[in-house]
Amino acid sequence: MTENVGPARFVPPPTAPVDARGNWSTVEAALGTRLPEDYKHLVETYGWGEFCDYLNLHTPFGTSRHNGLAWQSGRPSGRAERDRERYPYPLRPAPGGLLIWGTTVDADRLCWLTTGTAENWPVVVWSSEGRYETHPMGAAGFVEAWTGGRITSRLLADMEPGPAPWFNAFRPRVHRCLRLTEGPLAHDRRLAILQEALAPTVDRGTWRSEQGDSGQDHFATVDTDWLLTYDMSRPHQIRISFPPEDGPAARRRLFAAVRRMRCEVTRISASDGVPLPAWDTVADEDTQT
Incomplete structure (x- = not known):
């Protein structure tokens, strides 16, 4: 070896x-x-x-x-x-x-x-x-x-890494969830706008229900190490985690993306799901690895 x-x-x-x-x-x-x-x-x-x-x-x-x-x-x-x-x-x-x-x-x-x-x-x-x-x-x-998908194991779950395997460092992160109105655009178009606004990004996998009316798109930013999940419906929301020092930049870029998606933010919450009066409210317990 x-x-x-x-x-x-x-x-x-x-x-x-x-x-x-x-x-x-x-x-x-x-x-x-x-x-x-x-x-x-x-x-x-x-x-x-x-x-x-x-x-x-x-x-x-x-x-x-x-x-x-x-x-x-x-x-x-x-x-x-x-x-x-x-x-x-x-x-x-x-x-x-x-x-x-x-x-x-x-x-x-x-x-x-x-x-x-x-x-x-x-x-x-x-x-x-x-x-x-x-x-x-x-x-x-x-x-x-x-x-690389070359391990045969009776004990480990089957791997589904998406387009390419990735690694996330366990560092302190702030978590935010933005609940959104639906808006007039189709989901695929909204997703494309979101990823363009945060580019460059890499895909981390996609899930869709059998009916195609609900699902999630996971991706990460390349240059800032932000992790995102976009829920298409039930509820329609964006979840993001980022290093604490990136708070202002993450807020600015994400809200700009939401405007381009022709949606509105109806609620902001932390990692525990408790609504926040504003994005800038950061509790100690909201910063996690």
């Missing part, structure tokens, strides 16, 4: 990775083991975040309780046969246990089986249902194969 193995050649990394740098020697001393070089390269390239809204890459840096590496641990009880079925791998502090380096939105855990040298650790998927699945590759190779 070489250091440059990984998804960077076709999944654009963030310009400012989050929790991507730190003292690896300190981390390895705390864990009691050396870490694979391909994983270090993966962390330094992407940082803490999410591939395709599904697979979360953890890093050993930063202070968030949602980030970090962790050993599989527990206190099995009952008959030995039942414990071996529930915990087929050693539990720390026994050598050779599972070290968790990632998760999924379905609460599955992505681990290394820490037997042998670090560069040869295979990936073990530990499902939220307590089942296990081994893949003979490192963390970077696993992410590359998964984002």
Whole structure:
């Protein structure tokens, strides 16, 4: 396995990775083991975040309780046969246990089986249902194969990344939802106007009901790292998340787009759905990763 193995050649990394740098020697001393070089390269390239809204890459840096590496641990009880079925791998502090380096939105855990040298650790998927699945590759190779649709798994959900795989850095974001009137234009025309007003953008997938009367369009801005969902109806709204410092620019560009779409804003709300009297009202709890 070489250091440059990984998804960077076709999944654009963030310009400012989050929790991507730190003292690896300190981390390895705390864990009691050396870490694979391909994983270090993966962390330094992407940082803490999410591939395709599904697979979360953890890093050993930063202070968030949602980030970090962790050993599989527990206190099995009952008959030995039942414990071996529930915990087929050693539990720390026994050598050779599972070290968790990632998760999924379905609460599955992505681990290394820490037997042998670090560069040869295979990936073990530990499902939220307590089942296990081994893949003979490192963390970077696993992410590359998964984002490329080349992983066959009984435990992970089928991947639907849209036109191209993507990565979202877990950074503080402000969330706004703009409820809109319908206006005289068709949905496809309104969507085109919205994307033109925020260009350049990249698609993140589309969903439509069987009847075609409801759906969502997901996309992101390339230069500002804003994430958007446009709901075509029931209700007709735009949801956007952006770095806190981009608030004035996001408001200006989005309201200009709504005017061009020939719609009107009827309500503004935060991430919790509570209506806000104005866009500029930002509560501490409204800023999330």
